[in-house]
Amino acid sequence: MTDTSGPRRPLVIAHRGASALRPEHTLAAYETAIALGADYIEPDLVATKDHVLVARHENDITDTTDVAARPEFAARRTTKIIDGRAHTGWFTEDFTLAELRTLRAIERLPDLRPANTAFDGLAQIPTFAEVVRLACEHGVGVYPETKHPTYFTELGLPLEEPMLDTLSRYGRQHETDQVFLQSFEAGNLRELRKRSRLPIIQLMYRGGRPYDGGPGYDAMMTPEGLAEVAGYADGIGVEAGCVLPIGPDQRVGEPSGLVERAHAAGLQVHIWTLRNENAFLPADHRRGDPGHPAYARAHGDPAGWLCRFVDLGVDGVFADDPGLARAVIG
Template sequence: MLRTFAILLLGSATITVMPTQKILAGTLTGELPIVIGHRGASGYRPEHTLESYRLAIELGADYIEPDLVSTKDGVLVARHENEISGTTDVANHPEFADRKTTKIIDGQTLTGWFTEDFTLAELKTLRAKERIPNIRPQNTVYNGLFEIPTLQEVIDLAKQKSAELGRTIGIYPETKHPSYFDSIGLSLEEPLVNILKANGYNSQTSPVFIQSFEVSNLQELNTLIDVPLIQLIDSAENKPYDFVLSGDARTYGDLITATGLADIANYADGIGAYKWLIIPRDAQGNLLSPTTLVDDAHAAGLLVHSWTFRRENNFLPANLQNQPEEEFKRYYQTGLDGMFSDNPDIAFAARAAVYGVPEPLTLLGAGTAMAFGAAFKRKLKQK
């Protein structure tokens, strides 16, 4: 696969990384791995709110991640799922009681309220709430305060904070349930491409990655826009849902074989791998030794971003309880090119520890240079 690598430097200074540590970490481009604010700083604020994204940036995130679903009137909004009873106060709105329904989404039967049954104006009357209050009770103090943002509002925030901080903040949208939305006439791909192009995100050096757990929509996007694409990889035994629909027998495990990675490299620039595929755990939940996945993907010319890194013991290995930074560091040492984290501050600190970069990088002010491998030129398309 033919690729070129470019570095985007902002401001007048550069980050100095010790060469021996760069070789040790082994990122694909030799540059710092990126910190991706997973649904914003969702460890500290209700997810997918402008306040969550804003805090993620202030805590050092290089990219913020809006998961995208559609409204009834075709507007892309940031929600992890189109079923919103767990992340909004919709159940407290009697005017929407008759919208509660049961649907089958990617083979799962769900009962609740769905974004595609609401106009944007109606969704804007709702307020976000903490998705996992039993694990993050401190975040419930923000329940009822924040709106559901549109993709355009997320982009506007990223651009505003980029100007304020003197460093580029990228966006990392995920298309959620694209086959389902296609089936109801609310395709995600075209609105996403239109918004990105309207905002100047239309090249391999644009600070954007598009990600998806499905394959066919990434292949379609590869024909519609020239920005970096990331194939998300779930547990090895699971399947992309478009494979389920088409009868394709392959699993995510098949996609990370040498043949599978070579196939991905024909339409995408990297993989977003479930972290246990990179460093697995034993039956007791202890972290084991790394697999060869990072090296295998790099050999295929693919970036490796991994998800999801969180500070709570519920999500940490048994042998690293109360030590989130240690877990994050071990993954960086595999050569990851990026890390999705609910806690961007911890991901930032762990990156600084592994790479010897002075902290706090994000507080150095205007003129700070953030280096990231930005251009991953895909194979020239054959007519």
């Protein structure tokens, strides 16, 4: 169990790299995050057809690569049921690593981050091994998330074993080795606890539940639920609204007390996701004229928003712009 006694500076976790400044989950995004002072870089992990772990937020690569413009892969567009929902597009598990390497990354949110489109077509999809190697070269932490672990296990492409093997190969296998393992599912985290002493983070959000069953996330955030989570995890990774609820008027309400409850259970609290754009901020921290066409993508007051969480004692923050988070946290 993690020691949460005494004041500490919250960790700056580069969400998908410096995704506010470069297309997400590219080496360029991770390198930029490191240069801006991130403590950890975060790769989301999915598997290729030949069982290589690569960094993508989803196994559906339609919106993050140029695959839709590649006629040689047109026939691979398909519909799949992933975690109970239908998705149509192109999927990593239908490509070998060599085939994925022919694709190039593109900006996922071009309307909100048009400047990032200047980097479209420049970067390949990185392997997890490349991300870990980069972290080791620069002495920063790595914070991998297993995406849809039940789905990939059912395909015969489990994520956990190759993830641990890769971390071990680069000397990241002890609880002090600057690694957090995270997942929205719970069963795989319980199994990871049996196999590894690396710190584990249970991801959760209001109203949801782990796809692999068990209590819903709201129940997990009660004192009893947090005590149960503390049996296999070292912390929780929660959407910001779980700590500071946002009301129907989109304004910030009173703190939920989750940070205190989690700390009482011996758990760290990491929040997601700090983003600069008005589109992602509560009304209290938006700036500019709502009637202006660029209002959604204009930067608001993310620094003030982050300060609220620092004052509440969170232990880490996932940030699309780790440089801004570093400037606030120090």
